[in-house]
Amino acid sequence: MAEARVVHTADRTLTGRQLASLLTPPPEGRFGYRELARAVREALLDGRVALRLRLPAERELAGALAVSRTTVTGAYDLLRESGYAHSRRGAGTWTALPEGQAPASLGSFHGEGTATIDLALAAPEAPAAELAAALAAATAELPRYARTQGYHPYGLPALRAAVAERYTARGLPTRPEQILVTTGAQQALSLVLALLGRPGDRVLAENPSYANALDAMRGRGLRVTPVPVTEHGWDTGLVEAALRQTAPRLAYLIPDFHNPTGRLMPQEQRREVARAARATRTWLVVDETLTDMALDVPAPRPFASGVGGGDGEQIVSVGSLSKSCWGGLRVGWVRAAAGVVTELARVRITADLAGSVLDQLVAVALMDRLGTILPARIAELRRRREALTAALARHVPEWRWTVPPGGMCLWIDLGRPVASALSARALRHGVRVEGGARFGVDPGTHEHRLRIPYTLAEEVYEPAAERLAAALDGAPGRFADPALPDWVA
Numbered sequence: 001m002a003e004a005r006v007v008h009t010a011d012r013t014l015t016g017r018q019l020a021s022l023l024t025p026p027p028e029g030r031f032g033y034r035e036l037a038r039a040v041r042e043a044l045l046d047g048r049v050a051l052r053l054r055l056p057a058e059r060e061l062a063g064a065l066a067v068s069r070t071t072v073t074g075a076y077d078l079l080r081e082s083g084y085a086h087s088r089r090g091a092g093t094w095t096a097l098p099e100g101q102a103p104a105s106l107g108s109f110h111g112e113g114t115a116t117i118d119l120a121l122a123a124p125e126a127p128a129a130e131l132a133a134a135l136a137a138a139t140a141e142l143p144r145y146a147r148t149q150g151y152h153p154y155g156l157p158a159l160r161a162a163v164a165e166r167y168t169a170r171g172l173p174t175r176p177e178q179i180l181v182t183t184g185a186q187q188a189l190s191l192v193l194a195l196l197g198r199p200g201d202r203v204l205a206e207n208p209s210y211a212n213a214l215d216a217m218r219g220r221g222l223r224v225t226p227v228p229v230t231e232h233g234w235d236t237g238l239v240e241a242a243l244r245q246t247a248p249r250l251a252y253l254i255p256d257f258h259n260p261t262g263r264l265m266p267q268e269q270r271r272e273v274a275r276a277a278r279a280t281r282t283w284l285v286v287d288e289t290l291t292d293m294a295l296d297v298p299a300p301r302p303f304a305s306g307v308g309g310g311d312g313e314q315i316v317s318v319g320s321l322s323k324s325c326w327g328g329l330r331v332g333w334v335r336a337a338a339g340v341v342t343e344l345a346r347v348r349i350t351a352d353l354a355g356s357v358l359d360q361l362v363a364v365a366l367m368d369r370l371g372t373i374l375p376a377r378i379a380e381l382r383r384r385r386e387a388l389t390a391a392l393a394r395h396v397p398e399w400r401w402t403v404p405p406g407g408m409c410l411w412i413d414l415g416r417p418v419a420s421a422l423s424a425r426a427l428r429h430g431v432r433v434e435g436g437a438r439f440g441v442d443p444g445t446h447e448h449r450l451r452i453p454y455t456l457a458e459e460v461y462e463p464a465a466e467r468l469a470a471a472l473d474g475a476p477g478r479f480a481d482p483a484l485p486d487w488v489a
Contacts, residue, residue, distance in 0.1 A: 041079065041082070097442070131362075156357060159363055164335075179335055188334045207440060286304070392465050423450070
């Protein structure tokens with residue numbers, strides 16, 4: 001019965017060449033059957049290969065890897081034996097996870113006590129002086145708005161104009177009627193999913209991706225088609241193939257300092273993805289909440305500004321002030337065609353008539369001060385990133401990461417699929433940290449990864465790294481690698 005379920009939900013097939021490009025070859029350069037099985041398993045756990053994906057035929061993969069068919073047969077046998085694949089005679093082999101693998105649990109948004117260092121939330125504190133000045137400016141403006149009813153379902157006109165003006169200044173001409181102000185970017189995404197998606201529709205998403213966005217998709221009953229984002233970024237060929245094979249209704253992308261990997265999508269890839277989405281009539285939902293966090297490169301232009309004539313018609317952009325200014329403000333927005341904004345507002349008023357006028361007035365004043373806020377925030381994040389990487393290098397030198405050009409997180413490679421166990425143990429040592437599975441489209445994947453933000457004060461990272469190292473020490477065998485069975489054919 002379980003195999004039948006897997007067969008019916010698997011509707012994508014990897015070619016031999018595609019799978020070969022996603023596998024890490026062994027040090028000796030040539031795959032044996034055990035090395036090949038381990039490479040497929042690691043690609044699955046790392047999210048490079050999705051669950052319920054049909055693997056290439058044995059002969060095809062053997063040709064792509066220049067190995068014997070017997071090698072591929074032995075590797076597939078090991079994968080089936082260890083629960084990482086299922087097969088039906090005459091119908092093929094699909095990727096899977098061992099029975100009993102549980103989904104990642106929801107992250108907690110409350111502290112475990114004052115002694116716990118929270119490395120789970122990628123959110124900096126507010127710029128105190130600028131926030132105080134913005135609040136004073138908003139307070140001065142508030143009496144004028146207090147004489148009205150106070151309901152603005154589309155958002156405060158002054159804020160819609162300010163957001164539109166910022167898009168225009170960054171290279172994407174925008175009118176205020178193309179902006180819907182929301183209660184944070186999460187509400188913006190939820191409204192877009194509610195308007196454009198229906199239960200059972202396909203939505204393409206990067207793997208890994210922003211955990212709360214994935215939860216919103218699942219909550220809407222959407223079927224998520226994953227495409228990998230690796231240390232090297234996006235594989236446009238795989239994105240285009242996924243769009244052609246599944247023709248999803250929506251595609252959710254984080255091209256600017258991707259959460260959690262920190263990758264930045266090159267401009268040419270943006271154009272290629274936009275063209276492919278247009279060909280399949282797929283709405284592109286582009287999350288640009290991290291756009292301003294450009295630490296080592298110029299801030300990217302809006303995604304829709306450089307995709308070419310006609311390819312921007314089905315692009316919906318989501319943004320907020322949560323990363324640039326403060327998450328406690330809860331002000332976000334959608335930028336889309338004016339007609340789409342009108343429909344989104346109709347959806348919005350069924351659950352939330354309008355946002356807080358006071359918060360939006362504070363947001364207007366903060367946007368006037370972004371020229372001061374952003375340089376200081378970027379310099380601050382650079383220092384904190386340096387403090388985090390230095391502390392980790394001292395205390396856990398076996399961990400590996402690529403320093404991202406922007407964003408707010410390191411995507412740590414632990415070298416072994418032990419992230420969930422380490423996260424539980426670290427909490428007992430006074431550190432809350434999220435394992436990679438929380439960001440995977442499929443439960444159980446990215447188990448060899450941790451996401452660690454560099455948004456806390458610099459002095460926090462030395463004791464945090466010490467505690468993480470302590471969580472690793474003193475328990476021999478506690479993190480047994482769930483490797484393939486130790487037998488030979």
